[in-house]
Amino acid sequence: MIFRIVLIFLAACFLAEPIAAQTSGEFEIARAKYRGGGDWYNDPSALENLIRFTKNNLPIPISESYSDVDLGSADLHNYPFVFLTGHGNITLNNAEIRNVREYLENGGFLYIDDDYGLDEYLQPVLQQIFPEEELVELPFNFPIFDQVYSFQNGTPKIHEHDGKAPQTFGIFYEGRLVLLYTYEANLGDGWTDAEVHNVPQSLREQALQMGANILVYALTNN
Numbered sequence: 001m002i003f004r005i006v007l008i009f010l011a012a013c014f015l016a017e018p019i020a021a022q023t024s025g026e027f028e029i030a031r032a033k034y035r036g037g038g039d040w041y042n043d044p045s046a047l048e049n050l051i052r053f054t055k056n057n058l059p060i061p062i063s064e065s066y067s068d069v070d071l072g073s074a075d076l077h078n079y080p081f082v083f084l085t086g087h088g089n090i091t092l093n094n095a096e097i098r099n100v101r102e103y104l105e106n107g108g109f110l111y112i113d114d115d116y117g118l119d120e121y122l123q124p125v126l127q128q129i130f131p132e133e134e135l136v137e138l139p140f141n142f143p144i145f146d147q148v149y150s151f152q153n154g155t156p157k158i159h160e161h162d163g164k165a166p167q168t169f170g171i172f173y174e175g176r177l178v179l180l181y182t183y184e185a186n187l188g189d190g191w192t193d194a195e196v197h198n199v200p201q202s203l204r205e206q207a208l209q210m211g212a213n214i215l216v217y218a219l220t221n222n
Contacts, residue, residue, distance in 0.1 A: 032084035036091035046191035072096035109218035149209035159186035
């Protein structure tokens with residue numbers, strides 16, 4: 001499996017056009033800052049732990065640190081992978097909508113994890129970004145669920161809220177998955193430090209493995 005990932009990753013490095021030059025020789029990823037009052041900054045250790053897990057287990061040159069980037073900033077285009085999460089309201093103005101769309105059209109990848117309460121505000125925003133594209137639920141045989149670690153039943157459920165099964169959605173642009181959205185799963189809760197949400201170690205491992213799948217997919221398919 002690791003040999004397969006090395007081949008995929010090397011092919012991506014040599015054949016794919018990078019979204020923007022990163023001179024360090026490592027991929028740098030980012031967390032999205034947004035307006036509206038939602039807590040985009042919650043669980044600050046989550047992305048750090050996911051990066052550490054991925055670096056320790058997979059041959060991917062990814063920077064140990066990440067940046068916070070405004071959705072309306074030109075800096076957004078410097079990152080091949082951007083993570084967005086939160087519990088509450090999110091709003092984008094027209095300039096931010098154009099910037100996010102251009103980012104996704106030009107090779108970027110946005111992963112959104114609803115940390116409970118984001119969905120009702122997020123759905124209208126996604127409609128504004130891609131009004132002509134449908135947010136579709138991904139089947140369990142979609143490659144992201146078997147990229148490195150196998151999840152035969154899709155995204156694992158890490159934190160219980162309403163008793164709903166976790167769902168994984170995507171937006172495709174010209175046949176390419178550009179946006180991934182997990183709902184009722186709370187992967188980020190499993191990435192963050194163990195004492196924050198008291199997530200059992202077995203579920204934390206699943207969350208980190210699924211997160212690594214998402215990272216590998218984003219960095220080798222875009």
